[in-house]
C-alpha cells in the first residue's frame with residue numbers, strides 16, 4: 001500500500017501538473033478517442049503538464065478475461081477464494097490498455113501535440129505481487145515527470161503495474177481510477193480529473209430520483225461511504241488512496257464538448273468544503289441478504305465461533321444486531337452479507353449449529369440497505385429521527401440499523417427501496433428546485 005510521504009519524485013515540480021483519466025466507454029472506439037484527444041488538447045492550452053491514464057476500450061477487458069479463463073487462467077474473485085492466482089492471467093487481461101495508450105498518443109499527435117505512451121515497465125509503475133488484485137507500491141516518477149515538464153503529454157495505461165521482479169500485475173476490475181490517483185500522487189499533481197459517462201457525483205441515483213442534484217464538492221470520507229454503498233462512480237480503492245495521499249479528485253463528463261462548462265464534482269478534504277450539508281447523499285444497495293439466528297446458546301465464545309467461521313469462509317459480514325431471546329440462556333443474532341454470499345453463510349452456520357447451539361436459521365434475500373451520508377452529522381442531532389420519521393410515514397419497516405460517525409444505514413424490504421430513497425431525499429432537503 002502506498003503510504004503518504006513515501007513517493008519518490010521531485011519535491012518541487014517545475015511546473016504544475018494534472019492527471020486526466022478516461023474510462024472504457026470514453027475510449028470505446030476511435031471516434032471517441034479522437035474526442036478525448038480534443039479534450040486533452042483543450043486542457044493542454046492551459047499550460048499544465050499532463051499525464052493521461054486510459055482504460056481499455058469498452059468490453060475489451062471482459063473479452064480478455066473470457067480468453068484467459070478459457071485457457072485455464074485464474075484471476076479476480078477466483079484468486080480471492082483461494083484457488084491460487086495466476087501471473088499469466090494478468091499478462092492477458094492487461095493487454096487492452098496498451099492499445100488505447102497508443103491510439104490516444106497517435107490521436108494527440110494528429111492534433112499537433114507532443115505526446116507519447118508509457119507502458120508500466122517504462123515508468124516503472126510498481127505494485128506488489130498479488131496478481132489480479134495488486135496494490136500500488138512506491139515508485140519513482142523522475143523520468144516521467146521530466147518528460148511531462150518538457151511539454152510531452154504522457155499517456156499511461158490504467159489497471160496495471162509491474163512487480164520488482166518485472167512481472168505484470170493488475171489492480172482488480174475498475175482499477176484504472178486507482179492507477180490515475182496513484183500517478184497523480186507520485187507526480188504531485190494539482191488534481192486528478194476522472195472523466196466518465198456521468199457528469200459528477202449526485203445526491204442519489206438520478207435513475208430513481210429525478211430531482212437528484214449534482215454535488216459541487218464531497219469529502220473523501222463521504223465519497224468512500226457512497227462508493228462502498230453502491231454508488232459506483234469511482235473504484236473504492238481509488239478514493240481510499242486519494243484520501244491517504246490528499247489528492248483532489250474531480251469526477252466529470254467525457255461527453256461534454258471540449259471547452260464547454262463541465263464543473264463535475266470535486267472530491268476533496270473536508271476543510272475545503274465551506275458549505276457543509278448535514279446529509280450529502282442517499283445511497284442504496286439491493287445486493288444484501290439478512291440471516292437471522294434464533295435461540296443461540298449463551299456462551300462467551302458464540303460470536304467468535306460464528307463470525308470466525310464466516311470470515312474463514314470469506315463471507316463479508318456487514319450489519320450485526322444481537323438481542324435477548326425469549327428463552328432464558330439464549331439470544332438472537334441478525335446479520336447481513338452480500339446476497340451472493342447468503343447460501344455460503346447459511347451453510348457455514350449450519351455446519352456449526354451443533355457446536356454453537358442454534359435453534360433456527362432464517363435467510364431473507366429480498367432486503368435492501370438504504371443509507372444517509374453526511375459529515376455534518378457529526379455535529380448535528382436529530383438526523384436519525386428525520387430518517388425514522390420519514391420511513392415510518394411511508395409505512396416502511398426497519399429490520400436492522402447500523403451507524404457510523406457520518407452514516408446511518410437501515411435494512412428494509414427490497415420492494416420499498418425506491419420509495420425509501422425518494423422519501424429520504426425529500427426529508428433531508430436534497431431535492432433540486
Ligand code: ASP
Pocket residue numbers: 023024055056061062096158159172173174175176177
Ligand atoms: N479495463 C479495466 C476493467 O475493465 C480497468 C478499468 O476500466 O478501470 O476493469
Ligand code: MG
Pocket residue numbers: 023174177233235
Ligand atoms: Mg470505472
